Amino acid sequence: MKHVKLFIPGPIEVSEKTLQAFRSPMIGHRSNDFKKLYAEIQPKLQQLFCTTKPVYISTSSAWGVMEASLRNLVSKKVLCCMKGAFSDKWLDVATRCGKQADKLQVEWGQPITPEAVRAKLSEGGFDAMTLIHNETSTGTMSPLADICAVVKEFPEVRLIVDTVSSFSAVPIDFDQLGIDVLLTGSQKALALPPGIALFALSDAALERAATLKDRGYYFDFVEFQKNGAESMTPSTPSIGHIYALRSVLEDIFAEGIEARFARHTTTNQMVRDWAKSKGFDLFPKPGYESLSLTCIKNTRNLDIAAAVKQLREFGFSIDGGYGKIKDKTFRISNMGNETPDTMRELFSALDQVFPNP
């Protein structure tokens, strides 16, 4: 089967070096070899999360840690900020976990604003809030720092931030922003295979967790803390992913974090420019476009499904739109290891599939 390079918003292309690390021979997960591996990557993970706290590794998709955050932090009522397919789902998941939940909902493509958060939290009764920084379904990025500042006005509210598709593509300072749970997946900008999620916890998050019943075992934050202190995970982890993560961290710090952010900004601008050159608008409200993936409005009313299919013949995969905006939009990722050169390879193929306006 001919390889099709992924420019969908996750999973994305994984480098040969990372795949080689991924397939390392196994070691015992309670062995000194494992503890050494775990401890070795901690400082780099902490630097990437901008935190002095430990960074935890969950063998699950990011949804596992999202659910964990609800089970570990919501005692009274959670406010779910909804602006697209994934953030909308939080409310449903909260209810399924038996939690009281309310919503702050905006149209797909609109951001969550600090003002709206303040107004809603002021209604009272909330002790947690969920926010997706970069809504992957709509390519819309909400103003994280401003929202975090507002949440700080409500000391009882623990802030759960999902940075699945923005983490490591844009700066996110866990300690400075005062986030309580910062979580991300592996198969987005980190350019790892899917299968693990990473997260950091504030002291307040752990204190809250310790008081909650029914948080279970597999996703119990207190268990992660306890085992993490001994450079281990509560349950058998996906060891291959941790080797791969070590490889990715090497690459990130070899490039330099700032250079990495700048590269994502550059490649993202290239996608926006390409879209405009083809006569398309962007889907998100101007000023709130994601820097890691671009959600393009199908303003020309082309057959997106056919275009996506045709593009595969050229060896590239982009996404034909998610959920209710399928076909009305399409999405191109610039996450991970892409450079201006590799983006140009994509555009050459795209140009053959999307006619000039």
Add this chain to the structure above:
Amino acid sequence: MKHVKLFIPGPIEVSEKTLQAFRSPMIGHRSNDFKKLYAEIQPKLQQLFCTTKPVYISTSSAWGVMEASLRNLVSKKVLCCMKGAFSDKWLDVATRCGKQADKLQVEWGQPITPEAVRAKLSEGGFDAMTLIHNETSTGTMSPLADICAVVKEFPEVRLIVDTVSSFSAVPIDFDQLGIDVLLTGSQKALALPPGIALFALSDAALERAATLKDRGYYFDFVEFQKNGAESMTPSTPSIGHIYALRSVLEDIFAEGIEARFARHTTTNQMVRDWAKSKGFDLFPKPGYESLSLTCIKNTRNLDIAAAVKQLREFGFSIDGGYGKIKDKTFRISNMGNETPDTMRELFSALDQVFPNP
């Protein structure tokens, strides 16, 4: 770093072929490529589980599905059969999930007997039971078929069976035994890297799940069923593991299931013979010894930790005993791809570390 071959009871050695499959380039998890992969392995998984039901793939360790089973099936009270470190933990996890739980506990090394199960279930009030077929910490295997027959006498009781370290090493017929949840991990006899768990569900299990609140999303059995019907998983799965699983299934059916079982019986007997030749007894009650790993009693009072350490110099890793029987026992796995020849390589090294009696 020199590679140390694993004869610990999980993770175990993964073949080069499987590791190559594990590191396959990524595909979208909602793509036709993925659905094809998922659908392709289903018939082989069903044959291995001896079931006409779908087999589900969870991106988690087996503990994730153990917790899932409690959240999805326990409405009234669960009976936890306890006979070692892992089965003992079920009771704690059940309580942490907010479930009413009671125990049937025997000494480590003793099996769970059908008679004891009948006596305990007869007390009434139970609607689920957990059983670890092959307790990995003590190398003790309970008589699964006889226990299943007893549980059938209690139609309200959903039977959750953990076959983490016996699955694919000994025959287990899901449909015939009338099990409600049969679950296993990847890093034991299946010889995959850790990171996924596999499970099958009876109709009664799914019916019960549908009536329970608070089962969440990530481990919701109904979501697995719904997504599985479309050859997908509820959340982004570990795609590398599924490629690796396909590779392992090829190997299992190329060898033949019966031949595989026979090979495990042969290699297991070799471990028992080696232990006896060195003057050791086996830890489990005679007649209940595991066929996939051997828990050896340190009857000669040797320094097990030192022996385990020394063995690593020869390139092999065995386990120095788990929890409260650490040093008092040690464990050797014959799970996965080991043959009489590869076992003999291990014994040559063991002979240099363990003096004759």
